[in-house]
Amino acid sequence: GIQVEQSPPDLILQEGANSTLRCNFSDSVNNLQWFHQNPWGQLINLFYIPSGTKQNGRLSATTVATERYSLLYISSSQTTDSGVYFCAVVEYGNKLVFGAGTILRVKS
Amino acid sequence: EPEVTQTPSHQVTQMGQEVILRCVPISNHLYFYWYRQILGQKVEFLVSFYNNEISEKSEIFDDQFSVERPDGSNFTLKIRSTKLEDSAMYFCASKNQGSYEQYFGPGTRLTVT
Numbered sequence: 001g002i003q004v005e006q007s008p009p010d011l012i013l014q015e016g017a018n019s020t021l022r023c024n025f026s027d028s029v030n031n032l033q034w035f036h037q038n039p040w041g042q043l044i045n046l047f048y049i050p051s052g053t054k055q056n057g058r059l060s061a062t063t064v065a066t067e068r069y070s071l072l073y074i075s076s077s078q079t080t081d082s083g084v085y086f087c088a089v090v091e092y093g094n095k096l097v098f099g100a101g102t103i104l105r106v107k108s
Numbered sequence: 109e110p111e112v113t114q115t116p117s118h119q120v121t122q123m124g125q126e127v128i129l130r131c132v133p134i135s136n137h138l139y140f141y142w143y144r145q146i147l148g149q150k151v152e153f154l155v156s157f158y159n160n161e162i163s164e165k166s167e168i169f170d171d172q173f174s175v176e177r178p179d180g181s182n183f184t185l186k187i188r189s190t191k192l193e194d195s196a197m198y199f200c201a202s203k204n205q206g207s208y209e210q211y212f213g214p215g216t217r218l219t220v221t
Contacts, residue, residue: 031208041197041215043151048209086151090208093164094139095153096201 002027002091006099013077013106021072021102023087031090032063034072038083077106110134112213114200120219121190129185129216131200140183141201141210142175151199157183190220
């Protein structure tokens with residue numbers, strides 16, 4: 001089955017800094033979603049982005065499907081951005097396959 | 109904005125007991141899913157459901173698990189005889205026909221003691 005790798009596994013930022021999270025996948029995908037898991041464990045849907053670029057406030061995402069990667073940009077990070085960021089893809093069928101996540105800690 | 113809801117938010121049960129986790133998907137969605145996340149691990153697919161039947165299930169989804177859509181709005185996951193290793197966060201998701209985007213509920217944290 002498809003492999004999804006995220007990097008870095010862990011990231012510590014000072015408040016106000018920018019960061020880039022990466023998601024590599026091993027095969028063509030029909031769907032790619034980025035999620036933020038908050039400290040209460042809820043999965044917050046950030047982007048549905050099988051290709052192209054999207055922006056939502058301080059967050060933006062780019063997926064280059066032909067090269068099998070996606071990037072999540074966080075600008076001017078805030079302490080509330082802390083948590084785990086997951087990338088997930090659909091290869092075929094319907095199920096999402098998740099990466100292991102990037103743990104982000106933003107310090108004030 | 110429509111959202112997926114799940115109840116309860118936290119369930120504590122004793123080993124061997126049956127539990128039912130409930131989900132209300134977005135009203136016009138036709139595809140329904142359960143995922144689980146053991147503490148500190150990645151989110152794993154359990155089962156997908158369409159047209160009143162299971163369309164795909166993972167190796168995790170053994171005979172102890174079942175899903176049901178008892179009426180037009182609810183989607184349930186039943187674990188017949190819980191084990192300690194069933195302790196996890198369980199997420200329900202739904203999606204519409206013609207789209208790949210899945211919408212997730214807030215999760216139910218199941219603790220088996």
